[in-house]
Amino acid sequence: MRQIQPVPSAPTVSEGVQQSIQRNFHGTATKDLERLLQNSLLVRSAQANSATLSLSEPPTHSSLSILLRSRPAPDRTRVTQALERTLQAWGTPQLQALLASDFYDADRLQNDLRDRIPTDARLQLLRLEDFRIIHDNVITTTDQKIARVWLVVADAITQIELNDPIAGFVSLRGKQRYTLRLFDHAELNRASLTLTPMSSGETHQ
Secondary structure, X not given: OOOOOOOOOOOXXXXXXXXXXXXXXXXXXXXXXXXXXXXXXXXXXXXXXXXXXEOOOOOOHHHHHHHHHOOOOOOHHHHHHHHHHXXXXXXXXXXXXXXXXXXXXXXXXXXXXXXXXOOOOEEEEEEEEEEEEEEEXXXXXXXXXXEEEEEEEEEEEEEEEEEEOXXXXXXXXXXXXXXXXXXXXXXXXXXXXXXXXXXXXXXXX
C-alpha cells in the first residue's frame, strides 16, 4: 500500500524572521560547534572528509580568520550530504547530537520518535529542491577553537518508509524546509591546517 502526500509550496523567510535568525546566529552556532566537538564519534566520522592545507608560516588568529573566509561556500553537494547524514540519524539516538542547540522541544521529538515510530522506519532524501545561504561568519569557542559557519535553508523532498502490520509497506512523501549550520572547523598542526566539515540542524514542517 502506498500513500502519497501532496507536496506543499515552500514557505518564505520574512525579513523580520531573517534578522532575528542573524541576531541569534553567533551564540547558537558557537554552542553547536562546542557540542559537536565533544562527540568523539561525530568528530571521527567528519574527519573522513577533512581537507589539509599546507602553510608557509603559522597563522595568527586574524590571518586564520581571513583564510577561513576565503574558503568556498557550501555547494549543492555538501548541503545534500549534510541533509543525508541528518536524515539517516532520524529515529536513532544519534539524532540528538545533530539537532541544533536551539531546536524547539528536542526531547519531546526524541520521545515521540521512540514511542510512535516503528523501529524499522526510515526517512530518506529524495531530492534537494533548493537551498540558500542566509548568513555566514567565523566563530571562536570558549576554548579558542575556530570555525567558519554558514546558516543554510534548504527545501527538500523526503520520504518516510515503514512496514505497517496491517497495511504493509507504507511510504509518505512531502516537502520540508531544513535549517542547517555547516561548519569548517580549523585545527592547526605546525605548518598545516586541517579543515573538518560538520553540521547541525533543525526541521520546519
